[in-house]
Amino acid sequence: MAERKKLLEIKNLKQYFNEGKPNEVRAVDNVSFDIFQGEVMGLVGESGCGKSTTGRTIIRLYDATGGEVLYDGKNVHGKKSKTELKSFNRKMQMIFQDPYASLNPRLKIADIIAEGIDIHGLAKTKEDRMKRVYQLLETVGLNKEHANRYPHEFSGGQRQRIGIARALAVEPEFIIADEPISALDVSIQAQVVNLMKKLQKEIGLTYLFIAHDLSMVKYISDRIGVMYFGKMVELAPADELYKNPLHPYTQSLLSAIPSPDPISERTRKRKTYDPASHNYDKNEVIEFREVTPGHFVLCSEKEFQEYQAKSK
Numbered sequence: 001m002a003e004r005k006k007l008l009e010i011k012n013l014k015q016y017f018n019e020g021k022p023n024e025v026r027a028v029d030n031v032s033f034d035i036f037q038g039e040v041m042g043l044v045g046e047s048g049c050g051k052s053t054t055g056r057t058i059i060r061l062y063d064a065t066g067g068e069v070l071y072d073g074k075n076v077h078g079k080k081s082k083t084e085l086k087s088f089n090r091k092m093q094m095i096f097q098d099p100y101a102s103l104n105p106r107l108k109i110a111d112i113i114a115e116g117i118d119i120h121g122l123a124k125t126k127e128d129r130m131k132r133v134y135q136l137l138e139t140v141g142l143n144k145e146h147a148n149r150y151p152h153e154f155s156g157g158q159r160q161r162i163g164i165a166r167a168l169a170v171e172p173e174f175i176i177a178d179e180p181i182s183a184l185d186v187s188i189q190a191q192v193v194n195l196m197k198k199l200q201k202e203i204g205l206t207y208l209f210i211a212h213d214l215s216m217v218k219y220i221s222d223r224i225g226v227m228y229f230g231k232m233v234e235l236a237p238a239d240e241l242y243k244n245p246l247h248p249y250t251q252s253l254l255s256a257i258p259s260p261d262p263i264s265e266r267t268r269k270r271k272t273y274d275p276a277s278h279n280y281d282k283n284e285v286i287e288f289r290e291v292t293p294g295h296f297v298l299c300s301e302k303e304f305q306e307y308q309a310k311s312k
């Protein structure tokens, strides 16, 4: 993994809403991680912990309060020329959390999908434009006939496929998928995840895949980051995180997953996380530390020693 290319470097990212006011929310608070080219980086944590805000800040829907985001070594934030902005906008796309709210109800599917094609001038003729739309519909498992319909004529799963086709239309390299399946029926969730996995392999896409649910994220992710109240508390390769969760919050998230085996399900104990359990001294430095290669935990020096001993 060490020699893999870093596509994104997120360094000390901060997104404070209403900064300095009594109602300040530190939605993203000093978060650092890399995303390697071609990988699926999962991001999990309970509602309100800052997952969407992290995604939206990376893609520049929000100006960051602090920190930086490097894409292919170049700073994404800060002043940019129009051409540079356009190029970033094309490379990075987002699939939104709510398939019902994210498609313009007044536009036909063809025009929704072709919006990026038009903005970036990717089709030379009308025929070429429609050809691309038909191809994209096919790629996501829909068909030509769907092009002339409106969003309300589709189910949630189909709308999410349209959202994926729209994101793919500009031939991006990196896609932030913000809970792309959480609004869907369980039976449809696997279909959409499989489609995304297939596209990743075929086109070589890189994803930041956001989810509440650790069970689905395990299946799609190469590495997983766990967020708690605006902070990244643990990051590890997916298998390692499940086998050797170190931060007590990660342990509590894992203990919430029902087991498919009825016997172990009966004995499953749910752990609850109490942030006060760390019992930190005032002068202890709480940092994101690498316990074993590629396995990071937000912890004190004392916890770091304990985690290292546990990981031997």
Ligand SMILES: Nc1ncnc2c1ncn2[C@@H]1O[C@H](COP(=O)(O)OP(=O)(O)OP(=O)(O)O)[C@@H](O)[C@H]1O
Pocket (backbone or CB within 6 Å): 017, 018, 025, 026, 027, 045, 046, 047, 048, 049, 050, 051, 052, 053, 054, 097, 212
């Ligand atoms: N535009 C905003 N203005 C003020 N506060 C906001 C804004 N957007 C989000 N927040 C707050 O920031 C925090 C993080 O929100 P965010 O939407 O990133 O969480 P999330 O992890 O995506 O949650 P969910 O799983 O419910 O989607 C929350 O406390 C939220 O209320």
Ligand SMILES: [Mg+2]
Pocket (backbone or CB within 6 Å): 051, 052, 053, 097, 178, 179
């Ligand atoms: Mg969210």
